Amino acid sequence: MQTRILVVDDELSMREFLTILLEREGYLADAAENAETAMAMLETNNYDVVISDVNMPGLDGLQLLERIKSDAPDTAVLLVTAFSTAEQAVEAMKRGAYDYIAKPFKVEEIKVLVQNALEKRSLKRENVRLKQAIEERYSFSGIIGKSRKMRDVYTVIEKVAASNVNVLISGESGTGKELVAKAIHYNGLRRDKPFVAVNCGAIPETLMESEFFGHKKGSFTGAVSDRAGLFEQAQGGTLFLDEIGEVPVQLQAKLLRVLQERRFRRIGATEESSADVRVIAASNRNLEEQVREGNFREDLYYRINVVQVQLPSLRERPEDIPLLVEHFYHKFVQHPVQGEIVTNDALKVLLEYPFPGNVRELENLVERCLVLGDRTITRECLPSHIYNNQIAQAGNSQEIPTEGMNLEAYLDGIEKRFLLQAMERSGGVKKRAAQILGLSFRSFRYRLAKFGMDD
Template identity: 55%
Template structure:
């Protein structure tokens, strides 16, 4: 039987070693690691249970299949309880052994891929891999490291595009929940009438279109982390229901009658000034304090300019890994002078654009967006010399206006009301001027 199995598996394309008994198997397993071991249960000197124990101790990823007579299948079942993958009863059919071996090796490969994926995810979102060496970012890393393994809720604040979700993932994957689900939801992107069902699930027939029972994201994230992005957009009624969940650690599906306990860590993020939202009655104070146990403030890119070269290099490797990172001096000066209203997200888009347009020439000024060149010149300070061919006065003045607005927002920490006072204009006027440059109420040129 041993010779027959060896010949058959060779013909199937496998590399096969064969030995006479359990003792010889253990000696061979000490010298070499195998993907699969097929062993009889009844053998002299050392039986199949002894071989199985050695494999589990020395190479737990190796798959073990037991061979047994029909009369001793109870022993084979016991071996499976101890860690064997499957068993085959004698006599067996060739197709049966082929299928079991194929399935066993596929399962081993899948398990290996899953372990690799989890390892890569952990490395990708390790707090050390958040790009930046500036003092504000080092402070963020330290805080992420301190809070990752705790169970407290975290509120991440910062302008749009500063990497709030990346920080949330870093917290999750560096915590004891790292091998459990990380479930993100944008609270401002889902209609109010669907948000409750999305978060808490619903029962069949609870409303028109509810044709079957559905799990909510709290259930999906059970044991892991729920990331509530744009928490400042949460409607008033949902704020009440979320507060109750945070207090009781229980949810109830829409249309349901029973509460269900959930173990979910909440990480929330916003680009709004939630304290101002609370003062104006737009956000519940009690919910704010529930979410704001630990707060991580992400700096805008214009306050961490020394990180710009590192980020450019990182995005170049992402979008053009085979290309050498070569940045022209004038292009780098423009990138460093630019105000970056879209923060890291905008920088990534610019680098991606340049990898397409530069055609292997690195990053040069002619691949930068036109508005960046205009704003970069204005933002560098001093008067622009009038070019020989003249200039577009309206565009030039608009660039100056935009630059001044952004500098005012930077000085006031992104609070538009204070920026308006600094520029001696009305709040309505600054809203209009920012909207003119594409920064609406939901966009973030520097906060709310």
């Protein structure tokens, strides 16, 4: 697109001289005899550069500069005057002028100033574009991360979003499974239709069938009116079933039928309704293990697991922590500080902490620091368990008794305590407990057996 420049001067001879000069240089040049006319022209045209006289009847050049920087901050403004003073030049630069030139000026001088202004404007736009590109590269619909594992997740999301296949999202609590589900939906073929999310673990078992499929008035005690279920609410769009492992086995059969036949029936209804719904399921449980244990139907597992998105835990991608801290900081702070938003000491502590609660825990931590401290995240605002974790307390807070000690028995006690805590945190799922402790499944089983805990 050809560069467009506006010349503003109350002297006709100067307007004509500058427009002819600029047009010879290959620019599109318009002219205005005063600031009021210039403002009207700026409302209807996009100008790359404005060259304005300072001393004009009505609004002067400095006032015009303020209006331009308010309404079109990307436009470069070059001020020209026959009455140049140092104070006026300083004021012009403070208000955002690109440069300030005194009359009479040389032709080459004005050419160079215009060229430099355009180059600076182009560089500024390129910096903005690169920053946006970096942000887009390291985030996907609100999911933040530049690590290899997260880039792999983005690739899978982009591929499955363009299809209608059912997707299973697996990962620990707090890793952002619903964000991934939304990214798939809003970047996919059904983006203009409803996205309905439900946590299956939060629905009482007695009400789950009604929640999924709806009911007719009078079909059971308490059914005082017709009610649409989740499949009807998500018609044409996406139904996100979070914690699908919590669905009881008897209801899994009905859920499987809907996914196979794309039809369902409200409780108490005689007619069936179609189910044009894409299902995205998620679980922090190991569904394969649940299938082996008979707690989850194998045929339903394969029906929902056409494509699986495996979300990494935060401890598997510590390089994303600085990005996430910055993201949450700007989410909670309206007026950020100039300079560092997190001290090196605080960041070092965060990078060494395992984050069992994953991204959700980090978000809460950043919000806590900003509420309790100032607008910089410091080590002092972090809760003590972050930098005094249990392992350090167990290993460092004790001294050797004067009478001596049984070191092996002491270390066995620590090991057994952490094995028990990992099993509690994983809900008894051994593979996940092994991951929490950074052990292979085989090593974890061996340690359980050593203490008679591998039943």
